[in-house]
Amino acid sequence: MGKITPFSFLLPFVILLSYLSPSSAEIKTLTISSDSRTLILFEKFGFTPRGVVSISLSSVSVTSSLSIDPSHLGFFLLSDESLLQAAYASEQQQQQNVPGCVLESPFVKRLFYFTDLSPPPSASYNHSFPITHPDEYSLFFANCAPQTQVSMEVRTEMYNSNPDGSKDYLSVGQSPVPSIYYTFAFTYVVFFGVWIYLTLIKHRLNSHRIHHLMSCLILIRSLYLICAAEDQHFIRVTGTPHGWDVLFYVFQLLKGVLLFAVIVLVGTGWSFLKPFLQEKEKKVLMVVIPLQVIANIASVVIGENGPFIRDWVTWNQIFLLIDVACCCAVLFPIIWSIRSLRETSKTDGKAAKNLAKLTLFRQFYIVVIGYLYFTRIIVYALRTIASYKYRWVSVAAEEMATLAFYLVMFYMFRPVERNQYFVLDDDEEEAAEAALREEEFEL
Incomplete structure (x- = not known):
């Protein structure tokens, strides 16, 4: 033969x-x-x-x-x-x-x-x-x-x-991962406590529904990291997750759905600028949430079966394609809000207030772009080029970037009396009108 x-x-x-x-x-x-x-x-x-x-x-x-x-x-x-x-x-x-x-x-x-x-x-x-x-x-x-x-x-x-x-039973480059997850889980628990104090006690009268949804996001993120830490700990010690993988996948799904939903809702100004969503904004949510469910199903198939199954590469490609689609979809509401504020600034006579809102949304847009770019490209590059002994670095980098994104987003849209959404300084009205006219001229 x-x-x-x-x-x-x-x-x-x-x-x-x-x-x-x-x-x-x-x-x-x-x-x-x-x-x-x-x-x-x-x-x-x-x-x-x-x-x-x-x-x-x-x-x-x-x-x-x-x-x-x-x-x-x-x-x-x-x-x-x-x-x-x-x-x-x-x-x-x-x-x-x-x-x-x-x-x-x-x-x-x-x-x-x-x-x-x-x-x-x-x-x-x-x-x-x-x-x-x-x-x-x-x-x-x-x-x-x-x-x-x-x-x-x-x-x-x-x-x-x-x-x-x-x-x-953890690969040599993954051994520090349980400790990384435990550390960030503790950080989010503290973060959750501070946020609850701000929304329910100190600035209760200025809190909106989106702030309570953001509270749920921090809580789910904390539980996700706890389950991830326990999952990796039991794998390291015994070689099997002892059921923690089930909870890990559940909270991974909830975390992904909530994160993209919060980005979309914050980008639309829901509950603090307007009480209801427009039809096109509802459609974005109706697209993003099912896509996140499918992406997490693909993640479960990838994680539980491993590369020996015939369609393993296909499932990876599905996951990456859906993830990119979600990242693109969540940017549209922010862009729509920026355009709407530009149009409103021409007619409502509140240039300073609109300029503050416009600046805030632009900053938020840049922050979202930076977060998505770092976690989808830079982290992947770190995982690819780093020595196998230092694969944990990509995990730590992703968690630090995510925590930084949460802190910036929550700070920008925190419930305070003089939040930028509600600032109206008459002394700056003339300067703001000039800035908006200059911007319109440039566009």
């Missing part, structure tokens, strides 16, 4: 791994049924010099219309650097029409072939492999046998051994 050239299938994994963050739940049981894929990606994990990979196979079944060579099926580890080298080497081999199997590549760390199963190729297997060279590795299954389908139950366990002998 001639060997096929599987390296052509290796190239898409360069793109696939760009989506993939280090895995978190490091004890996983997966079922593969009649799968003929040449390569299946399971996990990505950052190891210390005391790392271990444990793989257990059961109910293994291999079917083919041709004779099967068990050495053409097996598991291996591959670092990101080696992946690029292997992809380059594969291109050279393809140009020269040289057959080969990825299991024979000098760039991969072979774990075992199906010849190691007893009896091969259909049986069970259970073995642990120490990691002597610390790096971030992706775990693959390779099927270099043409017209061959594989079914099996796979249990994978990846961890780093601590000096005291305990196991750390």
Whole structure:
């Protein structure tokens, strides 16, 4: 039986791994049924010099219309650097029409072939492999046998051994993440207490419905971070989230929906400038909220199933596309408000007040753009270019940017007596009219 050239299938994994963050739940049981894929990606994990990979196979079944060579099926580890080298080497081999199997590549760390199963190729297997060279590795299954389908139950366990002998199931770059989440959860709890004092006690008479909705947003954000911290803590200690992942996904959904809803409502001036939403503003909410629900469904599929499912890249693309659509949609109400204030300033004779409102909305627009740009592009760049040992930096950067955004937004629209929305200084009226006329002339 001639060997096929599987390296052509290796190239898409360069793109696939760009989506993939280090895995978190490091004890996983997966079922593969009649799968003929040449390569299946399971996990990505950052190891210390005391790392271990444990793989257990059961109910293994291999079917083919041709004779099967068990050495053409097996598991291996591959670092990101080696992946690029292997992809380059594969291109050279393809140009020269040289057959080969990825299991024979000098760039991969072979774990075992199906010849190691007893009896091969259909049986069970259970073995642990120490990691002597610390790096971030992706775990693959390779099927270099043409017209061959594989079914099996796979249990994978990846961890780093601590000096005291305990196991750390978080990737080396993710180990500080639980502490980061705990720290920010505490910060939001304090933030929530201060905001409640302002809205319900100190400035109760100047509070509007949007301020109470903003209170709910801080509370949900706090609960989300608590659940995220507990989820990551139990994964680090035991390898499984012990149900905290369910609460994490619930509050992730609520947090996303509330955040985008608050941005839209603040951008429209709801409840403090006008009691009702216009029809086009309602439509934005009717678009953003369902999109956030779909995005979170995609997030659950991505997080719970991992990259071994066939449509994993598609789900990632759906998530990214919907997230970008939501980010664009929430900007429209702010733009509409800016245009409306420009028009109003020409007719109502309150130039100073309108100029203050206009300035505030423009500042808010810039703040929203900056937040979305940082969390969607800069954070992704940090996660991509940072060494695997410092992947936690992107998590900390995202949380700091989010906290800064919340603080700025809540400060700008806080319930105080002389909020910029209600400022009307007659002494500045003439200067404001001149500024608005100058702006109109420039436009």
